[in-house]
Amino acid sequence: MKEKFLDLLAQKYDSEEKVVTEIINLEAILDLPKGTEHFVSDLHGEYQAFQHVLRNGSGKVKEKIRDIFKDELTEEEINEFATLIYYPEEKLQLIRNQFDNNQELNEWYVKTIDQMIRLIPYASSKYTRTKLRKALPKQFIYVIEELLYKTDEYTNKKHYYSKIVQKVISLGQADKLIIGLAYTTQQLVVDHLHVVGDIYDRGPEPDKIMEALINYHSLDIQWGNHDILWIGAFSGSKVCLANIIRICARYDNLDIIEDVYGINLRPLLNLAEKYYEDNPAFRPKRHSNKQQSEEEQLQITKIHQAIAMIQFKLEMPIIKRRPYFNMSKRLLLEKVDYEKNEITINGKTYPLENTCFTTVNPDQPDELLEEEKQVMDKLLFSVQHSEKLARHMKFLLKKGTLYLKYNGNLLIHGCIPIDGNGNMEKLVIENKAYAGRELLDIFEQYLRHAFANREETDDLATDMVWYLWTGEYSSLFGKREMTTFERYFISDKATHKERKNPYYYLREKEETCRNILEEFDLDPDQGHIINGHTPVKEIDGENPIKANGKMIVIDGGFSKAYQSTTGIAGYTLLYNSFGMQLVAHQHFSSKEDVLRNGNDVLSVRRLVDKELERKKVSETNVGEKLIQEINMLNSLLKYRYMK
């Protein structure tokens, strides 16, 4: 077997020299400082703000510019230059308009190309030449390499280089070169991106975020509860599907469903028009910049009610067929007194308001009307046949996992369900108990099974995806119950409370975090847990760094709806060879503002951890793989060439 494998490998490395060269190359990489990891989370459809963080590398781009040009450029010029690197196309247009004649513009081109070429070696100092070459714009590789590897020792070469730049300009290629160099710089500054969940829901452009991620050079994703909902819908879960439409209606984002993913909402609208009226509890949340007629708002309000009621009905049979989900308390439509318009929860009776129960049969409240059934069948068909959604969901499955162990850290969107004593909570599924890492592994297995068997809509795997959205022992939800029904229909706020898993206060303690790291076979002295999911209320003095630095909560706070409760726009994390840095972001106004005013509102940095010695590639996940490759190549060398 091994020999067969080595024979195969020998096809690629078909001479002794090739094997040796590759071994030398890989060993050199192992010795380089580790690349920069960038962690973001809770993007919630806020494409513009996310783009900004991605393009500025959470401040890393500007830091590199400042390192090199601090004695040469003013703060204002540094800002201008940084903006050019973030948004080269738009910034170039603004700059071109500033000049009255070509000569001035050409001088600016010469100066700018020179500065960009000086920045590249600094930004790529941690990479091999081959890796840098891969990051260069293809059509300019030759030109850039000529410019990059110049030395000023020979003055005649100087002339040669200035000639190259002049030629680029006179051939009308300067803009393209600058744009290419800008993207190269962005790419060099961050080696690998981690998206710690919640790409979808609340904000208007999750699809564009997905496209940006698909085009990104290196990343992984830890699914968030909102991503799971979309995966669930695509995998055949009608209750997940009802949820995504309900949330889109609530946040006035139905165009994501209709226009972006091409899902026909007409049948749902017809049903909504037939059974529902205006209702203040179901009015969509207003986006500041969205113009909408009263009629449109009314339509959304009706759709919102129609789909919410379908959702509540669809939950019931699942709760009944899966007793171990322990959700019988959530059979709320059975607890309503339809005559008195009241509900009794935990022995207490509350009046109901803003109800919209016209399609509910009080004797059998989980029964869908024939029309509701048909609507859901059509919607599911449409969802499962949306090409774009299929592409996005497949990418989520390909790059995503429920949790990730990476360079000694544990990345997870929500939590590890634990009880008040810090013990892993058990969920019994089909007579077998799971807890901790095993529980997360089985959740992921079910999710992948549901995704692979999308024609199944009521099997355990599909139900389990919904459990991940809302179940008490879900590692993504992290709360005891979701009080959606109460928030629509009961005014007493006490019923709205969603009790959190003890994880959320026990994670303040170092001991808890160490136990969890051990549960995942990670070294508790070295590792950290990196969480998203819960907005950090900086306003109330909450610290995102917990448990003596073992726990870092980086809810990106991109979601505008939540910014007033956090006081800032959230956090991102950087981890390079020197250690970890937490970056606090202020509210992102707009790309236009950045372009015109260089406003790039970053970033308090707090040192999370400082490496005593600079960390090298050899000490990383990537390094581990390289070492394996080197071992194989050494075997090949012995087997083939040193006999």
Ligand SMILES: O=P(O)(O)OC[C@H]1O[C@](O)(COP(=O)(O)O)[C@@H](O)[C@@H]1O
């Ligand atoms: O504020 P909204 O949109 O009504 O959503 C509230 C719901 O979202 C959740 O907070 C889950 O979403 P997050 O993952 O963003 O926290 C639920 O616990 C809660 O019921």
Ligand SMILES: [Mn+2]
């Ligand atoms: Mn979340």
